[in-house]
Amino acid sequence: MAEVLVYVDHVDGAVRKPTLELLTLARRIGEPVAVALGAGAESTAAALAEHGATRVLTHDASEYVDYLVVPKVDALQAAVAAVSPAAVLVPSSAEGKEIAARLALRIGSGIITDAVDLEAGDEGPVATQSVFAASFTTKSRVSKGTPVITVKPNSAAVEAAPAAGAVEALAVSFSAQATGTKITGRTPRESTGRPELTEAAIVVSGGRGVNGAENFALIEALADSLGAAVGASRAAVDAGWYPHTNQVGQTGKSVSPQLYIANGISGAIQHRAGMQTSKTIVAVNKDAEAPIFDLVDYGVVGDLFDVVPQLTEEIKTRKG
Amino acid sequence: MSLRIVVTVKYVPDATGDRHFADDLTVDRDDVDGLLSELDEYAVEQALQISENADDDVEITVLTVGPEDAKDALRKALSMGADKAIHVEDDDLHGTDAIGTSLVLAKAIEKAGYDLVISGLASTDGTMGVVPALLAERLGVPQVTLLSEVSVEDGTVKGRRDGDAASEQLEASLPAVVSVTDQSGEARYPSFKGIMAAKKKPVESWDLSDLDLEAEEVGLEGAWTAVESATQRPARTAGTIVKDEGEGGKQLAEFLAGQKFI
Ligand SMILES: Cc1cc2nc3c(=O)[nH]c(=O)nc-3n(C[C@H](O)[C@H](O)[C@H](O)COP(=O)(O)OP(=O)(O)OC[C@H]3O[C@@H](n4cnc5c(N)ncnc54)[C@H](O)[C@@H]3O)c2cc1C
Ligand SMILES: Cc1cc2nc3c(=O)[nH]c(=O)nc-3n(C[C@H](O)[C@H](O)[C@H](O)COP(=O)(O)OP(=O)(O)OC[C@H]3O[C@@H](n4cnc5c(N)ncnc54)[C@H](O)[C@@H]3O)c2cc1C
Numbered sequence: 001m002a003e004v005l006v007y008v009d010h011v012d013g014a015v016r017k018p019t020l021e022l023l024t025l026a027r028r029i030g031e032p033v034a035v036a037l038g039a040g041a042e043s044t045a046a047a048l049a050e051h052g053a054t055r056v057l058t059h060d061a062s063e064y065v066d067y068l069v070v071p072k073v074d075a076l077q078a079a080v081a082a083v084s085p086a087a088v089l090v091p092s093s094a095e096g097k098e099i100a101a102r103l104a105l106r107i108g109s110g111i112i113t114d115a116v117d118l119e120a121g122d123e124g125p126v127a128t129q130s131v132f133a134a135s136f137t138t139k140s141r142v143s144k145g146t147p148v149i150t151v152k153p154n155s156a157a158v159e160a161a162p163a164a165g166a167v168e169a170l171a172v173s174f175s176a177q178a179t180g181t182k183i184t185g186r187t188p189r190e191s192t193g194r195p196e197l198t199e200a201a202i203v204v205s206g207g208r209g210v211n212g213a214e215n216f217a218l219i220e221a222l223a224d225s226l227g228a229a230v231g232a233s234r235a236a237v238d239a240g241w242y243p244h245t246n247q248v249g250q251t252g253k254s255v256s257p258q259l260y261i262a263n264g265i266s267g268a269i270q271h272r273a274g275m276q277t278s279k280t281i282v283a284v285n286k287d288a289e290a291p292i293f294d295l296v297d298y299g300v301v302g303d304l305f306d307v308v309p310q311l312t313e314e315i316k317t318r319k320g
Numbered sequence: 321m322s323l324r325i326v327v328t329v330k331y332v333p334d335a336t337g338d339r340h341f342a343d344d345l346t347v348d349r350d351d352v353d354g355l356l357s358e359l360d361e362y363a364v365e366q367a368l369q370i371s372e373n374a375d376d377d378v379e380i381t382v383l384t385v386g387p388e389d390a391k392d393a394l395r396k397a398l399s400m401g402a403d404k405a406i407h408v409e410d411d412d413l414h415g416t417d418a419i420g421t422s423l424v425l426a427k428a429i430e431k432a433g434y435d436l437v438i439s440g441l442a443s444t445d446g447t448m449g450v451v452p453a454l455l456a457e458r459l460g461v462p463q464v465t466l467l468s469e470v471s472v473e474d475g476t477v478k479g480r481r482d483g484d485a486a487s488e489q490l491e492a493s494l495p496a497v498v499s500v501t502d503q504s505g506e507a508r509y510p511s512f513k514g515i516m517a518a519k520k521k522p523v524e525s526w527d528l529s530d531l532d533l534e535a536e537e538v539g540l541e542g543a544w545t546a547v548e549s550a551t552q553r554p555a556r557t558a559g560t561i562v563k564d565e566g567e568g569g570k571q572l573a574e575f576l577a578g579q580k581f582i
Contacts, residue, residue, distance in 0.1 A: 110544025302564025310569025
């Protein structure tokens with residue numbers, strides 16, 4: 001069976017969920033071979049094997065920390081040369097898309113970004129994309145070269161499928177471009193202890209209606225009662241009430257959780273672009289005409305300062 | 321010393337309009353108004369700020385690959401303050417994918433001459449966010465992308481890239497390709513004077529032969545990807561909407577419990 005390369009997104013060896021989802025999708029089109037780079041690469045092997053990786057190609061070098069994107073492209077290109085895969089799958093993060101694009105160009109292949117599903121087809125893998133703020137669904141394939149496809153988080157359920165996961169050292173020689181963009185400083189983001197926004201099963205968001213940074217405590221309390229991630233509209237972010245990393249929408253994160261709760265958010269097209277594929281959508285808004293109500297499975301027309309605390313209390317009571 | 325900046329700008333269908341596909345599964349551009357992709361306004365803005373902060377002469381060229389109407393996008397950028405514009409237009413470009421678009425842009429950038437290329441973080445239609453990285457790869461220069469802060473001094477570009485895990489400080493020598501996010505600073509509105517001045521600024525039109533490109537290398541035929549189908553998402557079935565009369569939170573909890581979220 002043909003091998004399929006899966007680029008591993010991990011933090012010091014802890015594999016992030018979107019990569020495990022990719023392994024599930026990869027098994028539909030071939031045998032997954034994972035590529036893990038940087039510090040802790042080898043410690044990803046156990047989790048990857050548990051989810052279907054037959055082999056895990058690893059490499060560590062200071063270049064991955066000191067320079068932007070290109071060293072990772074060099075490594076992935078080396079992996080493509082070594083494996084001759086039927087396809088290359090990369091998680092759809094901002095960096096993942098850049099890595100995938102440069103790789104595709106180098107190996108003479110087309111690229112599809114932000115796939116939300118993947119299936120085997122007669123002429124290679126067929127990717128489903130959700131476009132124009134999720135108002136259209138397209139099916140596409142790469143018609144030239146080895147398909148390079150980036151896949152959004154939450155596009156498949158993680159399935160265990162134990163495989164060998166044999167660790168093999170990948171030989172990488174860095175290109176002249178590898179050291180072009182220096183990373184001269186790095187400020188790690190503080191962890192909030194809440195789930196990662198793009199990976200969370202439930203997202204609770206606040207918009208301009210929350211009316212102040214301090215009031216986001218209400219949104220956080222609701223989120224915590226559900227074990228959810230916190231999101232925000234651009235209006236709330238631009239006002240400085242919540243960090244930009246939590247913005248949901250076209251220029252923020254796209255989320256596709258089981259449940260999305262929008263509080264004090266009108267539902268502008270650019271916000272919808274980032275959350276419209278959520279399975280169940282709930283909104284609290286005092287304006288019955290707000291466009292967000294066109295999307296909802298359940299909506300409450302009311303003041304969020306009344307509804308949200310009552311909801312949070314009720315959830316706590318029910319959860320005992 | 322002078323600094324030549326090329327800003328890539330895309331003409332896109334208005335996101336608030338009724339965007340859909342034509343029969344050949346390319347974007348239907350006839351039925352929806354087009355405009356300068358709002359995210360590229362941030363790229364134009366940063367070019368203008370770099371120019372305003374520079375000791376050297378700075379020349380800002382805006383470049384688009386797109387149909388006839390794409391001139392509107394160039395006019396907008398010129399009225400914001402760019403110096404000149406290049407429009408790459410050719411019937412054979414219809415249906416070009418990302419790899420092909422980056423080929424045309426790279427050829428045009430090389431022909432125009434550049435020290436710095438500035439792009440938006442993503443277009444508002446394709447939203448791939450890959451063209452700047454592809455341009456860096458094709459031009460063989462550093463990519464300094466997704467910057468929320470950018471500055472140029474003594475032949476070096478510096479910036480801040482806010483990622484999921486960390487915020488990074490980046491640095492590269494010119495020439496380089498930069499992309500900027502919508503966190504980089506509000507884009508200015510064209511002034512009346514700017515709009516009037518734009519009318520007199522030069523707009524060059526290039527076709528594929530000007531760039532030594534063959535029709536087979538671009539367009540739907542030359543594309544490295546193929547769209548097989550596009551279907552409109554069925555409208556969501558109308559949900560339940562209740563008015564809060566004191567029990568709204570509890571009613572919502574009841575719904576969530578029914579859906580097994582609690
Ligand atoms: C290129 C571009 C990219 C963009 N990208 C994004 C993006 O990624 N994400 C994004 O969100 N936006 C984005 N936007 C902005 C978007 O167009 C909207 O401006 C934004 O989403 C509005 O945020 P909002 O719904 O919080 O605010 P508003 O539109 O002001 O809505 C606030 C809502 O809160 C309600 N409200 C007020 N008080 C209360 C109360 N006490 N209780 C209950 N309800 C209340 C109001 O009825 C109203 O519906 C983008 C715009 C552009 C041009
Ligand atoms: C809904 C949709 C989905 C698509 N999916 C794919 C796909 O999966 N694979 C694929 O190969 N193609 C795809 N395309 C085609 C692709 O969008 C175009 O070829 C395109 O111009 C490049 O990608 P982008 O618009 O996403 O640009 P992005 O990479 O998002 O754009 C980033 C920046 O590049 C610059 N730029 C991009 N295009 C131009 C231009 N024409 N002129 C000047 N500057 C420009 C701008 O500065 C822009 O801000 C898709 C198009 C649409 C409408």
